[in-house]
Amino acid sequence: MxxxxxxxxxxxxxxxxxxxxxxxxxxxxxxxxxxxxxxxxxxxxxxxxxxxxxxxxxxxxxxxxxxxxxxxxxxxxxxxxxxxxxxxxxxxxxxxxxxxxxxxxxxDATAREYKYFLHFHKDPFKLDRSWLYKGELDLEKMNQAAQVLLKHTDFSCFSKSNTQTFTNNCKISYAKLEMQAGSLVFTIKADRFLRNMVRAIMGTLVMVGKGDIEVAAVEEIIASKSRSQAGQSVPACGLYLVAIEYPYIKCDD
The missing domain is CATH 3.30.70.580 (Pseudouridine synthase I, catalytic domain, N-terminal subdomain)
Incomplete structure (x- = not known):
């Protein structure tokens, strides 16, 4: 058969x-x-x-x-x-x-896109769907740091250890943070992602937004290839896989 x-x-x-x-x-x-x-x-x-x-x-x-x-x-x-x-x-x-x-x-997937949602005020309708962050963040500096990602391909510093992947290279084509209806939304698109990569990147961007590190430090973190140098992984509840692209599936199919 x-x-x-x-x-x-x-x-x-x-x-x-x-x-x-x-x-x-x-x-x-x-x-x-x-x-x-x-x-x-x-x-x-x-x-x-x-x-x-x-x-x-x-x-x-x-x-x-x-x-x-x-x-x-x-x-x-x-x-x-x-x-x-x-x-x-x-x-x-x-x-x-x-x-x-x-x-x-x-x-066969040629691109994947994730969004991470963070909100600043208690909202029961965002429970388990967004991360409640109690503090202030510098959006401009976070976006400057996000643009640093586009210049690199080896993201070992943002990967979970012992994942048995052949390479930690990824090509990020888009990374931007913006305010939407009271929430901070981080959108990132790449050909592939490593385990825990988006949450580790977001944790590092939050460090920049808080003022714990400068934008230039992101270059050093990536160059180190060390997970311990990057920020902590943000909670899983705010992360969404939102799009997958294939050469034989049209976006409007």
Whole structure:
């Protein structure tokens, strides 16, 4: 029987999950999705995601691929409603579509974009969705520091240790902080990201904003390639994976 590959586009609130990837202990997004897919399509399915998100991190756009043996076209066409009915409310599937048999959700992605949300005043509706920061920050200096990132490619200083990656090189194409409706939003886009990278970068930018270090120190931190020189990782609740780009998926698809 013929095997076909499919992409599934989804989003999730990561508050109650121990990240994307299936683990022996703790609920994960992948485990919930695989269970729903396997139940709906009545065959064992193991998906592969476009990346890993840590515990508490959210995604407004996430792709995963999976294979089906002897798939029924009508069943796939009507799958979104059925899969969503099998998922918790914190995970939503938007579409399922066939791709080339060698398409890969992780390795084929050409760009990823994250946003980090920080707010300054207590707001119960931002609980677990944004980081409450009690203090003042110099937005102008933080943006100056963010532009330093665009000049570099080796971001070992912002990576979790022992991640088993072949390289710590990434090409950051965009990095900017701006105020939006009372929140400070950091947007960053790159071809790839290291484990914990965005939260470590944001922690370092906060150090600049507080006046703990000068903008020039960011150059020194990157050159050191030492995680201990960079700022602490900010809380996971404010981090969102918001966009993934592929050469064969148009933005308006």
């Amino acid at each position: 013929e095997t076909k590959r499919y992409f599934v586009e989804l989003s999730y609130n990561g508050t109650d999950f121990h990240g994307w990837q299936t683990q022996p202990n703790g609920a994960t997004v992948q485990a919930c999705l695989d269970k729903a897919l396997s139940t709906y399509f009545r065959q064992e399915i193991v998906s592969l995601g476009c990346g890993r998100t840590d515990a508490g991190v959210h995604a407004t756009q996430f792709y995963a691929h999976f294979d089906l043996v002897g798939s029924n076209a009508k069943q796939v066409q009507n799958s979104v409603k059925g899969i969503n009915a099998l998922l918790p409310y914190s995970i939503a599937v938007y579409r399922v579509f066939e791709v080339a048999i060698d398409a890969h959700a992780r390795f």
